[in-house]
Structure formats: C-alpha cells, structure tokens
Amino acid sequence: MAKAPLRVAVTGAAGQIGYSLLFRIANGDMLGKDQPVILQLLEIPDERAQKALTGVMMEIDDCAFPLLAGMTAHSDPMTAFKDIDYAVLVGARPRGPGMERKDLLSANAQIFTAQGKALNAVAKRTVKTLVVGNPANTNAYIAMKSAPDLPAKNFTAMLRLDHNRALSQLAAKTGKAVADIEKLVVWGNHSPTMYPDYRFATIGGQSVKSMINDEEWNKNTFLPTVGKRGAAIIDARGLSSAASAANAAIDHIHDWHCGTNGKWVTMGIPSDGSYDIPKEVMYGFPVTCENGEYKIVQGLEIDAFSRERMNFTLNELTEEQDGVKHLL
Numbered sequence: 087m088a089k090a091p092l093r094v095a096v097t098g099a100a101g102q103i104g105y106s107l108l109f110r111i112a113n114g115d116m117l118g119k120d121q122p123v124i125l126q127l128l129e130i131p132d133e134r135a136q137k138a139l140t141g142v143m144m145e146i147d148d149c150a151f152p153l154l155a156g157m158t159a160h161s162d163p164m165t166a167f168k169d170i171d172y173a174v175l176v177g178a179r180p181r182g183p184g185m186e187r188k189d190l191l192s193a194n195a196q197i198f199t200a201q202g203k204a205l206n207a208v209a210k211r212t213v214k215t216l217v218v219g220n221p222a223n224t225n226a227y228i229a230m231k232s233a234p235d236l237p238a239k240n241f242t243a244m245l246r247l248d249h250n251r252a253l254s255q256l257a258a259k260t261g262k263a264v265a266d267i268e269k270l271v272v273w274g275n276h277s278p279t280m281y282p283d284y285r286f287a288t289i290g291g292q293s294v295k296s297m298i299n300d301e302e303w304n305k306n307t308f309l310p311t312v313g314k315r316g317a318a319i320i321d322a323r324g325l326s327s328a329a330s331a332a333n334a335a336i337d338h339i340h341d342w343h344c345g346t347n348g349k350w351v352t353m354g355i356p357s358d359g360s361y362d363i364p365k366e367v368m369y370g371f372p373v374t375c376e377n378g379e380y381k382i383v384q385g386l387e388i389d390a391f392s393r394e395r396m397n398f399t400l401n402e403l404t405e406e407q408d409g410v411k412h413l414l
C-alpha cells in the first residue's frame with residue numbers, strides 16, 4: 087500500500103540553499119524513494135521573495151516529481167508549519183565576507199523565537215526540526231526553548247556539513263574512499279571552534295589515526311581546514327556554501343528518518359549530559375539512528391587535548407546561549 091504523504095516545511099525556500107534542497111526533497115532523496123511528500127514553503131512577506139518563491143515552485147512543478155503530493159507557499163510560519171512532520175529551518179541572514187556567526191545572533195534570535203512558537207502552536211506533536219540557518223546551534227536552542235510543548239530532543243542543528251567536510255579531507259589524506267570511513271565525529275558548535283575528531287575513525291577496520299600518524303597535520307592542517315571551510319567557500323565563491331549545505335541537510339534528515347545501520351553520524355542535539363556537556367546545550371555529538379530516534383555513541387575516551395577542544399567550543403556555545411537568554 088502506498089505510504090501517506092509526510093509534510094515538510096522549508097523556510098528560506100527562495101534562497102540559495104532552498105534552490106538546491108527542495109528539488110531533492112521532492113525527488114525522495116531525504117525521506118525515501120517510496121515516501122510521498124507535501125512541501126510547505128515559507129519566505130518572508132516581501133514581494134520580491136514571494137515572487138522568487140513562485141518561480142522556484144514553477145520549476146518544481148516542471149520536474150513532475152512522482153513523489154510530490156502537494157506544495158504550498160507561505161509568508162507566515164503559523165500556516166507554513168501546520169501539521170508538519172519535518173521542519174527544515176534554513177531562512178536566516180547569511181554571513182557576508184568578514185562577518186562571524188555571532189554577529190548575526192540577535193537578528194536571527196527574533197526569527198527563531200517566532201518560528202519556535204509557531205511550531206509549538208501548529209506542528210504535529212512529533213515534528214522533527216533541523217536548523218540550518220546560522221548560528222545554527224544557537225538558533226536551534228532558541229527554537230527548542232520557544233516550543234515548550236514539543237519534545238526538546240526533536241530540535242537539532244546541522245553539523246553534518248562539517249562531518250562531510252572532515253570525511254572528504256580524511257579520504258584525500260589517506261587515499262581511501264569516503265564511503266569506507268567510519269566512526270568520525272565533530273564535537274560542538276557549527277563554527278570555527280568545532281572539534282572534528284578522527285581518533286576513533288576506521289577504514290576497513292584499521293585506525294585512521296595510525297594510518298595518518300601525524301599530529302602536526304591534525305592540529306595545523308586538518309582542524310583549521312575543516313573549521314574554516316565555510317569562510318574559505320565564501321572567499322572563493324563570494325557566497326556561502328549552498329549545494330553542499332543542502333546535501334548535508336538531506337543527509338541529516340535522511341539518516342534520522344531512515345536510520346544509519348549502526349554507522350556513526352554527527353548531529354547537533356540538545357545534550358543529555360553525556361561527555362560532561364551540560365544538559366540542553368545544542369552540541370555536535372556522534373550518534374547512531376534507528377526507528378526515527380538518534381542515540382549518542384557512549385563510552386568514548388576523551389583525552390586531555392580533546393577535552394580542551396571540546397570545552398573551547400562548549401564555551402562559545404554557552405556564551406551564545408547566554409547572549410540570547412533575555413529573549414527566551
């Protein structure tokens with residue numbers, strides 16, 4: 087029997103990431119090739135943005151996606167989020183050259199307070215949310231805090247682009263296939279303070295750390311390359327990463343929805359206190375997913391260097407979250 091459609095809201099639908107993301111959701115890349123979807127698309131109540139959204143929807147129509155069971159345009163989160171199963175919160179102001187994510191905090195805080203409240207009011211009680219718009223971890227925290235009637239664990243932030251970037255760097259360094267790398271994690275904030283950690287990673291059962299065996303490379307090349315990749319893309323393209331960000335959003339929700347078969351992935355999730363990360367901090371953790379639920383990989387040894395890196399990114403997150411407390 088055909089599956090009932092799932093409702094997916096995407097905000098910032100007429101933006102750059104939206105343009106790479108919507109077509110893939112409608113094609114079944116996110117929720118499965120047998121899962122019909124209804125797209126509920128939100129843009130700001132601005133004539134140009136709404137007109138651009140109409141154009142994107144015309145193109146989606148022109149793809150005649152067999153899995154697309156409906157599509158609506160919205161300028162108000164209270165209608166866009168009605169009865170949704172998934173929310174992909176992309177809409178935010180992107181960072182321009184020379185700006186850090188923190189600069190965007192207060193403007194974005196208003197957006198995510200309003201959207202959290204709307205999710206709380208009208209979304210399905212089981213709605214699962216991924217925040218992409220930066221500063222992603224803190225925006226996800228704000229949305230979660232603004233939706234007290236929904237399960238906090240269903241609010242997540244996107245660290246998957248960082249995870250994928252790290253995979254790609256490790257594949258290039260070792261000369262092995264990306265698909266063969268397992269047990270990678272990116273701890274903390276989606277910002278240059280993040281800690282991509284390959285101490286547990288394996289390729290065909292062999293330790294990646296011993297294969298590379300180069301702490302200098304880890305500290306002086308790998309960590310800064312992955313941590314500053316977003317800025318490097320902006321510098322090269324004049325625009326922030328879009329197709330790779332959309333791809334990471336697809337990966338994040340795909341794995342959450344369909345499961346990871348025991349493979350580790352990185353998700354930004356509200357901490358349950360694991361690894362001494364204070365409860366509720368929206369932090370990148372290694373997880374496995376099964377039956378629509380994620381579970382933090384437990385029991386990893388945290389050495390002194392890692393603890394220092396994990397605390398560094400934690401401190402930044404705590405500061406960001408303290409900075410928006412008065413708005414919550």
Ligand SMILES: NC(=O)C1=CN([C@@H]2O[C@H](COP(=O)(O)OP(=O)(O)OC[C@H]3O[C@@H](n4cnc5c(N)ncnc54)[C@H](O)[C@@H]3O)[C@@H](O)[C@H]2O)C=CC1
Binds near residue numbers: 176177180220
């Ligand atoms: N977490 C991550 O790994 C990544 C996050 N990002 C972030 O994603 C966000 C979006 O990036 P782009 O698509 O390139 O930006 P963009 O500027 O091309 O598109 C953003 C769209 O969001 C819309 N928008 C703004 N406020 C909105 C609101 N309150 N409700 C609905 N729509 C709203 C805008 O009208 C615009 O069309 C940025 O914050 C960017 O920094 C980008 C790459 C990676």
Ligand SMILES: O=C([O-])CC(=O)C(=O)O
Binds near residue numbers: 220319
């Ligand atoms: O840096 C930005 O604004 C875009 C981003 O998050 C990334 O590419 O990682």
